[in-house]
Every structure is written in structure tokens, then in C-alpha cells.
Amino acid sequence: VDKFRELFIFCVHVLSGQPARGTEITSLRFRNGVANHRNVFVLDGRVMTVTSYHKSQAMLDMPKMVPRFLPWKLGQIAVIYLTHVRAFAELLSVQVQYGQGWSDYIWADSHGPWETQKLTDTMKRETAKRLKAKLHTQNYRHAAVFLGRRFVGPRFAKGYREEAEDPEEAQAGDMDDDLEEGNAIELQKAGGFGTGAGRYAVRADILKYLNQESIDIFGDLSESWHRFFELDHRDPKRKRKAESSSNKDDGMQTVDFEGLRKERLIKRLPAAKGGAVTVAATPTTVDLSPFLQQSERQQKEIEDLRMKLKAQEFELTRLRGEELQQGRQQPMTPIEKERAIRKALKKPMDDDAVTIRYRSKAQGEALGRIMDGGFNVLTVVLPTAGGKTLLFTAPACLEEDVGVTIVVVPFRKLIDETVREAQKTVGDCEEWSHSTVDPAALVVVSVDKMHDHFWSYARQMAEQGRLRRVVVDECHLLVTSHSWRPHLVELEKLKSLGVPMVMLTATLPRYMEVELRRSLGIGIGMMSLIRACTVRENITYTVRQDIGKGKLVEETARVCEEVADELRSTRKEKAVVYCRSKKDCEEMAEKLGCGFFYAGHVDGGETLEQWKANGGF
Known part of the structure; x- marks a missing residue:
């Protein structure tokens, strides 16, 4: 070969x-x-x-x-x-x-x-x-x-x-040049030749x-x-349609409006036994049934072959993932796992008297599966404050063969907080950027930044055997927000990296499990799931329907004043009020005398930090 x-x-x-x-x-x-x-x-x-x-x-x-x-x-x-x-x-x-x-x-x-x-x-x-x-x-x-x-x-x-x-250079020519070259049709639509050639009626199956x-x-x-070189450019068995020498170009062109398919089939009719090519004067008089049936059979064969190739490609991707996983990582010993978990939890490394306690059985089970590897997609559902961060910081705390873990977060605002918290335990953690060359053990990237440069970087890490896993935080957004956040659809490409994928969320009802699997483009049986109870026993809610029209802000402010004293004196806590509009948000903050924050606010980063420090009521 x-x-x-x-x-x-x-x-x-x-x-x-x-x-x-x-x-x-x-x-x-x-x-x-x-x-x-x-x-x-x-x-x-x-x-x-x-x-x-x-x-x-x-x-x-x-x-x-x-x-x-x-x-x-x-x-x-x-x-x-x-x-x-x-x-x-x-x-x-x-x-x-x-x-x-x-x-x-x-x-x-x-x-x-x-x-x-x-x-x-x-x-x-x-x-x-x-x-x-x-x-x-x-x-x-x-x-x-x-x-x-x-x-x-x-x-x-x-x-x-x-x-x-x-095309941009061609567009720079003046109108006279375009007219001389026969490009008036492009000028008639008020566009240059380069624009027409490069942007309009361009084949979708060929490169940009x-x-x-x-x-x-x-x-x-x-x-x-x-x-x-005296070589055939096309199949020698296919005879071209001969052009009549008497048919001069008079600026008019006869088009068979019965369909381009028939026109192309006529051009491909086999030659007669005598060697001459017979061309019908009127295309519609030719019986195309045998050729159309043959074309349909060929199309079906092509579709069948395409499905077989797709199945083979899926099998090759699976084998590639297994081969990379076997070649890159030796099994971890229980001592190595325990030391990594202790470091992530900020526990003494060698003090056996201090035991490791998980927040739930599901958290411990999920962490064990993640550190052992050997899965395609693992979805972990833990409640708010259920310890999801530990699931990607602990593997990054290994002392040997740590590799690279990519953490995908849905919002840009979450990157700073995630990196800051991870650096306290992992240390070797950074936000991904175009200049990232020697990656850290933990690389955090926002969905909005997952462009071509990122995919090249991720593919390179996978091919070098350095990429261990990919973690997607708040994965339920793949189901609930993909329609208005198109970048989330790009996450389907993660499966092509051939490494284990970990999906984390606190909000995934059981009826969404199938939708999540479909959003990732994976088959039945390829996604494992570990679920903890997400019921918050310390939360109650009340729905009121007796508030008059236009009185929502005023009534909400009155209720807040009633509970404010209790929050400050006995529990020493603060409350957060969620509003339905930016206008209501500003008006409510003015009535309560507290800070406010909403997406798209001018100086949003500075305002968010001030709100976190001095906000609430």
C-alpha cells in the first residue's frame, strides 16, 4: 500500500x-x-x-x-x-x-x-x-x-x-470591463461579477x-x-452530445423546461451501434422511462451505500476512541484516586483520620465512573449545591498522567467564576483562548467561543492522546435553549473527539433524557445516567392571583418589606427578587433601595460584582 x-x-x-x-x-x-x-x-x-x-x-x-x-x-x-x-x-x-x-x-x-x-x-x-x-x-x-x-x-x-x-479582485473592475466580459447579468442585479460568482447560486456541496x-x-x-498525455478526461463509453456546425450562436438559447433531469439524461444516452450519436430534435418525444427507472435504482443504491458508509464511520469513530483511551491512560490505583479527591476537597493528603464524605451517594458513584473512564456519555443529575464541580476538579488533581480536561460552560459570565474556584483546588486551570499552546490540566471554554480555532485545538489534543474527557455544564440547555442559542448545536461535534463525555445538570426531568440523547446525536445505549434526588426540602412557594392590574411591583415591594426584618435580624441572610422585565427590575430596586442586575446592562461586569457584594435587601 x-x-x-x-x-x-x-x-x-x-x-x-x-x-x-x-x-x-x-x-x-x-x-x-x-x-x-x-x-x-x-x-x-x-x-x-x-x-x-x-x-x-x-x-x-x-x-x-x-x-x-x-x-x-x-x-x-x-x-x-x-x-x-x-x-x-x-x-x-x-x-x-x-x-x-x-x-x-x-x-x-x-x-x-x-x-x-x-x-x-x-x-x-x-x-x-x-x-x-x-x-x-x-x-x-x-x-x-x-x-x-x-x-x-x-x-x-x-x-x-x-x-x-x-472574487473580490474581480469585483474591483469597472463597469466597462464587466460589460466587455459578458457579465451584464450580474450588473443588472446591482452587484459585481465577483459578488455574483462567489455568493449567489453557489453549489452547497462544494467548498466555500x-x-x-x-x-x-x-x-x-x-x-x-x-x-x-493522450489520456481520457471522461469515461470513454460516454459520448458527448455533438454540436451541429450549422447551429450558430444568435444570442438565444433553447431550454427544455420539462426539467433539467430529462435534459441531462438525454445528454447521457448511449451511442448507437454504428458509432453515431442520435439526438432527438424534441426532447419530449424521447421515451425516458427506462432511463428514469435506472436512475431511481441507482439513487436507491447510492442511499443504501451511504447508510452503510455512515455505519462504518460510526464504528471507526468508536474504535478510534477505544484505541486512544487504551493508549493514553494506565488504570489508576485507589491511592492515586483518593489523593486527587483529597486535594480537590482541600483535605489533608496523608491523614487517614479525616475521611472523605460525599454530599450524596450519586456524587460518589459518578466521580468513580468519571475517574475510571470506559464510557461514551455519562449524564449526572445532582441538585443545586450537590457537588458537580468536584466531578471535573478531582480528575484534574491527579499527580500522574493527568492529561487535559475540557469544561464547556454555557455562559461567558460563568467562566471567571469557574476558573477562579478551580484554581483554588486544581491550580493548573485556565480559560481557553486562541493563544493557548501548552494547555493546563483544566481548560474552561464558553459555548460562544467554540469556533474553528477551538475545534482544531481540541482535535489536536485528542490526536496527541492528551485529552482525557470533555465536561458540559448545564447540559439541559441543549434541549431547552438550542432554538435561540444556535451555538449549542455545535456541541454535537464533541462526540467526534473520541473521548468520554460528561454531561452535568441539576435540571433534567426524565422526559428530557431522550431529547438530550438526540441533541448529542448518539444512539440508544450509548448514554449512561446517574441521578440524585433534586427535590429541595427547604423551599416552599406560594402563587397569588389576587393582585390587581398594575399593582405587581407595589405589592411585591410590600411583601419584601415584611420579610426584610426577619432576614436581617434572625437569619442574617438576603433575598433576591426576580422581575419579568428590565423596567420592573429598575423600579423594584429603587423602591427597595438595593442594587439590580440584568443581562445586557451597561457595565454589566462591574454592576454584577457590586450586586454580589451589596445587592439583595
Whole structure:
């Protein structure tokens, strides 16, 4: 397989068209990752690779996407390798613990994607064998440009230089240029050509910043290069619809409004036995029933294959998680667990006279499960002040092989408090940021900050075997708040990291358990649950319906005055009043002479601290 991959990268590099840079071709991915998209597609029966040219990223905040098409036979080899050989070789590599292991890159080894030197060595060996002259990567680029200009046409090299320009650069042209290039249709909708090409009617199944015009342009260039090598660009059994020489372009175009599906099927009709291609003058007169039935059967086969691939992908993810878990962590001894728990509880480390007491049986059971690992998703329901923080601080207090624990909190305001409290016990705790390189034992991140940079970081920690678990606090919000907080949907990606997930909450009625599992995108039997009684026996409530209209604030203030003396004198406690609107909140605070706080308030952070210190009544 390794020898095949060397020949495969050589053929892809040489036969696709103008060669890509070494780092671009070795970084091609054949499947989507958490924060990275694949670079290989099948488009109209042709295999297309898309490389990203990142020098424009810093200037324009958008990379140049350059598509290239493989010759038809090489494309068939690529499909067979990626769908059959690669999956088996990857699974075998994991089982024997040798080679590349799990990787989304087409060309990778145990250290990650191939280095450019690997491509250079292959180029030298194969060119010396076949051309009697050693060409490394840079020399071949010059040779390919010369051959393209000399034998394919001047547009070959020029096309890759000019047609790869960004849509924003194209938009900078004036109206006269747009009109000369036939882009008046874009101007008629009051938008430049770049805007139309990059933002309107763009395929949803292809990478961002890559439009249909770029695909057509680069497809023609690849086809010209294939003809130079006397290779088929498309399936030779598929005959193109011949264009009549007498049919001149008069600016009008005849469209079959019966449907694009019929039009495309007519173009794919097999040729007659005599070799001629028969084209119906009127598409609607052709009996398409056999072809439509065949297309429906093929579509069903594709759907069945897609379901099988999805099941295989799920199995590979599960095996990857087991392999990472086995390779990263040795079983902890009871003494190591006890010392970590004592540190998290601020108990003497070596004083056996001081025993560890949990707030509930469920808390102790959950902590034991979390420290032992070996589960997919564990949901823990503990009451308010039931000790949920201990469930992620204790594992981070281990003295050996502590690894990294990621704690996801739903609100930005909770980060400071969580980090501050964890630093008192764990010490090695920090909030995640873009500059995080050497992570702490406990990394806290807000849901709103879980963008591409975070997913790259989390994936890197998992691949290095340093990520131990992911903890999601207030997980019930996945069910109750996903409609107005779309970032919560991103939490479904956590399962792809292949590490145990711990879901913590104090508010998860039993009827929400199924909804939580569905929100995480996990199957039946993959989520374990530990539940403690969440009934608060020291809380009572009363509902009053005799308050007159417009008297709610006034009546509430009167009730507060009645209980204020008791709270201050006997219990030495304060009370909190929750209001239905910001206006009521300010009015109530003025009547009671206390502080107030609500979301979105100006200087909210400072106001919150003042309220926590001096608020209440």
C-alpha cells in the first residue's frame, strides 16, 4: 500500500494539470474533520481535487481555491483506493499499532501528513527511472509550465495565474470591463461579477470560495493537459452530445423546461451501434422511462451505500476512541484516586483520620465512573449545591498522567467564576483562548467561543492522546435553549473527539433524557445516567392571583418589606427578587433601595460584582 501511495501521489501531481505546491498536495483530505473540510469530490463523473492557496488569506481573509481534475482512469483508481483499500489499511494499521493510524489525510504516516521531501524523493526516483533525468518538485513545476505553454497553449500557465484571482479582485473592475466580459447579468442585479460568482447560486456541496465558473475554467485546463498525455478526461463509453456546425450562436438559447433531469439524461444516452450519436430534435418525444427507472435504482443504491458508509464511520469513530483511551491512560490505583479527591476537597493528603464524605451517594458513584473512564456519555443529575464541580476538579488533581480536561460552560459570565474556584483546588486551570499552546490540566471554554480555532485545538489534543474527557455544564440547555442559542448545536461535534463525555445538570426531568440523547446525536445505549434526588426540602412557594392590574411591583415591594426584618435580624441572610422585565427590575430596586442586575446592562461586569457584594435587601 505504501508503494502504491507513492506512485499515486506522483500520478496525481503530474497528470492533474499545472502542479500544485508540495505542501498543498500533501495536505489533501479525503473526509471531513471537525474543523477542516475534505478536498476530494466526484463531480459529474470526474474526480476533482481542490487545493487552497493561503498567501491571499492574510490580505483578503479568503484563500484561493484551485480545482484540478484527474484523468478518468486515475480517478477510477482513486475512488477504489479511498473507498475500499484505504478503509481496510487504516483499520489494520490501528489494530497492529503500526503506520499512519487514524488520519483524514490521503498521504500520511504516524507523524501526520507527508512532508514535501517525501514528494520530492518520489519525483526524483520516478523521473530518473522514466525520463533518465532527476526532477525534484520545483524543477518539475518549471518544466510543466514550459510544456503547457509550448504544447497545450499559452492559456494553460496564464489560466492558473489569472483565473485563480479572488472574487473580490474581480469585483474591483469597472463597469466597462464587466460589460466587455459578458457579465451584464450580474450588473443588472446591482452587484459585481465577483459578488455574483462567489455568493449567489453557489453549489452547497462544494467548498466555500469555489464557484462554478472556476470549476469550468480549471476543468478545461485539466482536460487540455490530459489530451497532451493522450489520456481520457471522461469515461470513454460516454459520448458527448455533438454540436451541429450549422447551429450558430444568435444570442438565444433553447431550454427544455420539462426539467433539467430529462435534459441531462438525454445528454447521457448511449451511442448507437454504428458509432453515431442520435439526438432527438424534441426532447419530449424521447421515451425516458427506462432511463428514469435506472436512475431511481441507482439513487436507491447510492442511499443504501451511504447508510452503510455512515455505519462504518460510526464504528471507526468508536474504535478510534477505544484505541486512544487504551493508549493514553494506565488504570489508576485507589491511592492515586483518593489523593486527587483529597486535594480537590482541600483535605489533608496523608491523614487517614479525616475521611472523605460525599454530599450524596450519586456524587460518589459518578466521580468513580468519571475517574475510571470506559464510557461514551455519562449524564449526572445532582441538585443545586450537590457537588458537580468536584466531578471535573478531582480528575484534574491527579499527580500522574493527568492529561487535559475540557469544561464547556454555557455562559461567558460563568467562566471567571469557574476558573477562579478551580484554581483554588486544581491550580493548573485556565480559560481557553486562541493563544493557548501548552494547555493546563483544566481548560474552561464558553459555548460562544467554540469556533474553528477551538475545534482544531481540541482535535489536536485528542490526536496527541492528551485529552482525557470533555465536561458540559448545564447540559439541559441543549434541549431547552438550542432554538435561540444556535451555538449549542455545535456541541454535537464533541462526540467526534473520541473521548468520554460528561454531561452535568441539576435540571433534567426524565422526559428530557431522550431529547438530550438526540441533541448529542448518539444512539440508544450509548448514554449512561446517574441521578440524585433534586427535590429541595427547604423551599416552599406560594402563587397569588389576587393582585390587581398594575399593582405587581407595589405589592411585591410590600411583601419584601415584611420579610426584610426577619432576614436581617434572625437569619442574617438576603433575598433576591426576580422581575419579568428590565423596567420592573429598575423600579423594584429603587423602591427597595438595593442594587439590580440584568443581562445586557451597561457595565454589566462591574454592576454584577457590586450586586454580589451589596445587592439583595
